[in-house]
Amino acid sequence: MAQTSPVHTQETCEHTNITSVPFSNINIPMDSVLAVDEDIPTIDFLMLFSDDPIQQSKALDNLSNACDEYGFFYLVNHGVPDSVIEGALEGIADFFEVTKEEERKEYVKSSPADRIMWGLNSHAEENREYLKVVAHPQFHCPAKPASLSKALEEYFKRFQDVKIGLARAISKILGLEEFYIEKFFNLKSGFDVSAMNVYPPNFQSKGSIGVPSHTDPGFFVSLIQDVNGGLRVLSHKGKWINVYIPRNAFLIQIGDHLEVLTNGKYKSHIHQVVVDTNKVRRISLATLHGPSLDTLVIPATKFVDHFHPLGYRGMTYKESLEANGHHEIEVQSCLEQLRL
Numbered sequence: 001m002a003q004t005s006p007v008h009t010q011e012t013c014e015h016t017n018i019t020s021v022p023f024s025n026i027n028i029p030m031d032s033v034l035a036v037d038e039d040i041p042t043i044d045f046l047m048l049f050s051d052d053p054i055q056q057s058k059a060l061d062n063l064s065n066a067c068d069e070y071g072f073f074y075l076v077n078h079g080v081p082d083s084v085i086e087g088a089l090e091g092i093a094d095f096f097e098v099t100k101e102e103e104r105k106e107y108v109k110s111s112p113a114d115r116i117m118w119g120l121n122s123h124a125e126e127n128r129e130y131l132k133v134v135a136h137p138q139f140h141c142p143a144k145p146a147s148l149s150k151a152l153e154e155y156f157k158r159f160q161d162v163k164i165g166l167a168r169a170i171s172k173i174l175g176l177e178e179f180y181i182e183k184f185f186n187l188k189s190g191f192d193v194s195a196m197n198v199y200p201p202n203f204q205s206k207g208s209i210g211v212p213s214h215t216d217p218g219f220f221v222s223l224i225q226d227v228n229g230g231l232r233v234l235s236h237k238g239k240w241i242n243v244y245i246p247r248n249a250f251l252i253q254i255g256d257h258l259e260v261l262t263n264g265k266y267k268s269h270i271h272q273v274v275v276d277t278n279k280v281r282r283i284s285l286a287t288l289h290g291p292s293l294d295t296l297v298i299p300a301t302k303f304v305d306h307f308h309p310l311g312y313r314g315m316t317y318k319e320s321l322e323a324n325g326h327h328e329i330e331v332q333s334c335l336e337q338l339r340l
Contacts, residue, residue: 035240041066046077064173091151115140124207136192185291210273218255218290225284234270263299293318
């Protein structure tokens with residue numbers, strides 16, 4: 001099995017040109033944007049379910065603050081073994097090293113029914129090779145190499161408890177019944193898509209952008225990577241914050257459909273990837289954890305009143321993924337269409 005690079009920190013690009021993007025009444029200028037190193041909240045998953053009511057209350061308060069003030073956080077003590085996380089990253093490395101590009105082209109987007117999709121972009125606006133697979137409710141994966149399928153299936157299986165646990169914890173901090181989000185999004189049949197990304201070293205890239213600015217659909221996004229540096233998230237205050245994920249922790253980001261459910265109380269955050277300081281190849285695994293495809297996602301009545309009018313239109317998750325002519329597996333955001 002191919003070995004991935006050990007986690008280490010690289011400097012992150014401080015400047016990139018992007019178009020003006022409205023976000024929480026903040027306009028991002030078209031010229032260079034400074035990315036800063038700023039503390040990102042760390043949530044102890046184990047403490048969210050502690051038998052000690054004081055410890056649990058403190059952990060839930062920390063989670064509430066992270067969701068309110070940031071919309072993204074690191075998750076530690078999550079119960080997914082280090083070996084499973086490292087095995088998933090090694091399996092991804094195997095796929096891109098063992099198979100030939102011509103073999104991978106078998107998975108170029110061709111049909112709305114696709115459950116595996118491959119792509120390669122190398123131009124000024126995007127620099128990455130990727131493989132997307134539907135991970136849940138049915139697991140799909142290329143047959144070769146066998147190490148990829150085995151490692152990913154174990155990784156996704158282990159993460160299900162984390163997904164359900166976060167749904168219950170977030171329901172609690174929102175003042176909802178503990179199983180509300182789990183039931184509302186029908187997470188047992190939730191449509192989860194994983195994107196395995198390979199970003200080139202800077203001497204092979206055609207520009208500074210790995211993935212342009214965007215938000216992601218779904219309940220939340222979980223992300224792991226083998227090399228730190230390059231990912232940054234736009235904060236509530238309009239600052240780009242560099243992301244340095246602690247070893248074998250997860251980065252969790254709120255998705256578009258939790259923003260819809262909470263009528264904008266929680267925000268889905270714009271993020272991007274830059275590659276111009278990449279000294280080595282970087283691999284990431286981002287999983288978009290969504291509702292079931294037939295779930296109609298609308299703001300919960302708890303978050304709509306005279307002072308907080310309805311801010312989003314209802315749409316099934318399938319409809320939102322297919323907006324703008326996209327296929328489900330592309331998991332493209334249509335947040336602007338959902339906003340009233």
